[in-house]
Amino acid sequence: xxxxxxxxxxxxTMEPVLHDTEYVFCSVSGDLEEYVPLNPIATFQEHEGLTLxxxxxxxxxxGLEYEGPFNQITLSVHSSLDAVGLTAAVARCLTEQGISxxxxxxxxxxxxxxxxxxxxxxxxxxxQLAASS
Numbered sequence: 001x002x003x004x005x006x007x008x009x010x011x012x013t014m015e016p017v018l019h020d021t022e023y024v025f026c027s028v029s030g031d032l033e034e035y036v037p038l039n040p041i042a043t044f045q046e047h048e049g050l051t052l053x054x055x056x057x058x059x060x061x062x063g064l065e066y067e068g069p070f071n072q073i074t075l076s077v078h079s080s081l082d083a084v085g086l087t088a089a090v091a092r093c094l095t096e097q098g099i100s101x102x103x104x105x106x107x108x109x110x111x112x113x114x115x116x117x118x119x120x121x122x123x124x125x126x127x128q129l130a131a132s133s
Contacts (some may be wrong), residue, residue: 004083007085007086008133010079010083014076016074016076017074023041023071024068025070026052039054041072056068056069069115070102071115074110075109075110079109089129090129099118
């Protein structure tokens with residue numbers, strides 16, 4: 001099934017879901033295989049190091065330095081990787097609320113990581129964006 005490309009349809013049907021788990025971002029050296037036991041939900045290899053998104057508990061258990069905590073908001077709409085404007089619309093909405101957003105686009109959905117202290121406000125703002133679209 002192909003993802004939705006039309007921005008209006010994406011915004012109207014995105015149904016943001018706020019997850020309770022607290023996540024953190026870590027930058028580590030070494031290979032991904034070393035960090036598989038942490039069960040990262042996302043990784044990205046950068047020149048400076050390997051970025052991991054893991055639960056706060058896992059990072060603490062392994063003694064990793066991290067940034068966070070963050071909560072994940074999943075936009076429960078199958079957005080196409082070719083869609084234009086969804087990230088911008090979400091960022092604009094959260095910017096108006098003074099909320100920082102770290103966006104991870106996966107194959108089926110976009111995932112927004114926001115500071116735990118802002119999670120409820122971010123979820124409310126995104127839910128309102130969907131309702132008003």
